[in-house]
Amino acid sequence: MSALAIVPARWASTRLPGKPLAMIGERPMVEWVYRGAEAALGQAVVATDDQRIYDAVRAFGGRAVMTSPSHQSGTDRCAEALELLKAEGIDPEVVVNVQGDEPFVNAQNLRRLVAEFSDSEVAIATLVRYFAQGEDEANPNWPKVVVDLECNALLFSRSMIPYPRNAAYLKNYRRLKHIGVYAFRPPVLQQVSALMPTPLEQIEGLEQLRWLQNGYRIRTVRVEEEGLSVDTPQDLEWANRWAKERG
Structure with missing residues (x-):
């Protein structure tokens, strides 16, 4: 099954401006x-609205496309990039939105996400993992998800879901943390990008709720670990140490 990784990358960042060009080691x-x-899926492209990022990608031999600066989400930027690439004859079976601030890509996770599309009923898929013991499950920056018996998402929320009304049952239940990596069939990516915001999305600040409220199923794929997200100068220091230790 052919897959394309699209990496949305923009210059603006409240805590770390110019983040895509922040140096980790010599890159x-x-x-x-x-x-x-690219190593995980065979082909990749960076979708950006900034000439500096575009030029940097081209300088190391990568593929990049310029997209509109008006996009409100990475999903919308991916949808425009896909249209531009289709004009060049690139027509993958699956598109994966790879977070541009997670430098140490877990190839196995991406491949597992793509493999889920061998099920013809899967239109959108995303990664999840169990919360580890001691992690702050109440942290609103870590969205939670509850799923049905076929691992399709029922609800995403920044709140504690499920609410422990009958706490005794929690001993046999582990909450799931959502990892913001998505994969789509190309027609579905275009469809969800065209949807108007919905009340749940606006309340929670989670774009995937727009898709659920419009009747799209989101298949969850449980993995053991997620990549480091670089959001602050401290994260960047950690990433540099990690890269140095591994040569």
Whole structure:
């Protein structure tokens, strides 16, 4: 099954401006993401609205496309990039939205996500993992998800779901943390990008709720670990140490 990784990358960042070009070792972060995604799926492209990022990607030999600066989400940027690439004859069976701020791509996770599309009923898939013991499950920056018996998402929320009304049952239940990596069949990516915001999305600030409220199923794929997200100067220092230790 052919898959394409699209890496949305923008310059603006409240805590770390210019994040895609922040250096990790001798390479900018966007290069780490690009090369990891390309190695995992065979082909990758960076979708950006900034000439500096575009030029940097081209300089290391990567593929990049310029997209509109008006996009409100990475999903919308991926949808435009896909249209531009289709005009060049690139027509994958699955598109994976790879986070541009996670430099150490977990190739196995991406491949497992794509493999889920061997089920013809899967239109959208995303990664989840169990919360580890001691992690702050109440942290609103870590969205939670509850799923049905076939691992399709029922609800995403920044709140504690399920609410422990009958706490005795929690001993046999582990909450799931959502990892913001998505994969789509190309027609579905275009469809969800065209949807108007919905009340749940606006309340929670989670774009995937728009898709659920419009009747789309989201298949969850449980993995053991997630990649490091670089959001602050401290995260960047950690990433540099990690890269140095592994040569």
